[in-house]
Amino acid sequence: MDTDKYKVDFVKLSKYFFTFSIIITLIGVIMLSVKGLNYGVDFREGSSIDVTVNKAFEKDAVEQFIVDQGYKKDHTISVSNNRVTIRLGDVLTHDQELTFKKGFQEKFDPKASFEINTVDVEIARELQTNALLAVAIASIGIIIYVSIRFEWRFAIAAIIALLHTSFIVISVFSIFRLEVNLTFILAILTIIGYSINDTVVIFDRIRENLRFAKLKNTDDLMTLVNHSISQTMTRSINTVFTVFIAAFCLLIFGSESIRMFSLAMTIGLVCGAYTSIFIASPLWLVLKNRTGKKPSKTAATKTS
Structure with missing residues (x-):
């Protein structure tokens, strides 16, 4: 396989990314358990x-x-x-x-x-329920889409990455007691859309490279994942950076009514890029190695 342009072993570094993500998730769980969310008037009377x-x-x-x-x-x-x-x-x-x-x-x-x-109370509860339902339907739709287009391992990796991105944004809002309203839910759904787009681009490159690769062992599969991430790195960063600039300008110059939307988008775009590049693909590799049928190094040696 060709030498990677960026010469970064994303798979080898994934254990550090996974550790960091687990720590962030645990902190978020603790903060949400202790403080909860600062619901705006949209979700409370x-x-x-x-x-x-x-x-x-x-x-x-x-x-x-x-x-x-x-x-x-x-x-x-x-x-x-x-x-x-x-x-x-x-x-x-x-x-x-x-x-x-x-x-x-x-x-x-x-x-x-x-x-x-x-x-009033009833409307607030209904809005909370509908917001959760919207996120759940979006997640289910993504699982079905990715499963049909790719395979179930890609779908599981994608949805875990999306939930991780959303949870980080929610945790930040909990820690700093930022107001959660309907525009925040819109931001979460928008972030999910951008994040799955980046993830699917990387997954599509992995699938394309798998079609022509001659994999003899696990190391070849790791190299293929690294190579696929490197090939899409510039595109992913440029896309996220362009939208990030727009969201950041809305945060600085926008009106008060969309301030929380812009802030959630700004945080979510960064987190989404992180999970798409450093979490989703290595996570797929973990699932592939544990559930897929892989040729052993000994078998590969005999064949050669």
Whole structure:
């Protein structure tokens, strides 16, 4: 087999990648068990208030206004140049909405405009269920697609890599208490799409190289995997980097409403590239060696 362009033994290094991934996963499990996720108003009862203003305000002043209004449940506030976003743990009635608007306009900006969305307990639970169902259906669809196009070992490796990518993003949001809302779920599904695309490209190259390779032993199979990853490395990095730049610009210059989406995308793209290149293919090799029929080195010597 030809010498690899990048001269990196990905398979030999895979034990370090696997160890790192296991450690990250364990940390994520611990953090999720202790802290859980910081659900936004989309997934718990409460009200979301987006206020468009004509001048900037100090966050502390808005915080004091919320306290003066008598809202004692957990709430979050974010203030930008012309926008104030408030997430209340209280479900506002129509009269409370009118009182809030009047009080805000009197204290801060008479020309302020409001967009108020309220979610009750039943809707929040339904949204949580539908979000989990969407991720589950996407995962099942990927398993079926990869199994038909390649083989079941490729499908198992791909889905483990995707779950690993998603779990890292979820763990980061849990550790830093970042808000999880519907845009976060959209980001996870988008990340799954980009990650499986990179993974399938590498798997397709492995399958193509398998078609013409003369494998005599396990070392030849390891060389083939290394060679396949090297052949697709530039393409994978360029694709992810291009989308990463777009997501990062949205994170820096985008509005507050898509901030968590952009952050999840930025983290997920990096994690997705890592798992596609360093986890998925070596994991397939492990499954292939354990379940596939391989010629032994002794048999190969006799044949030659």
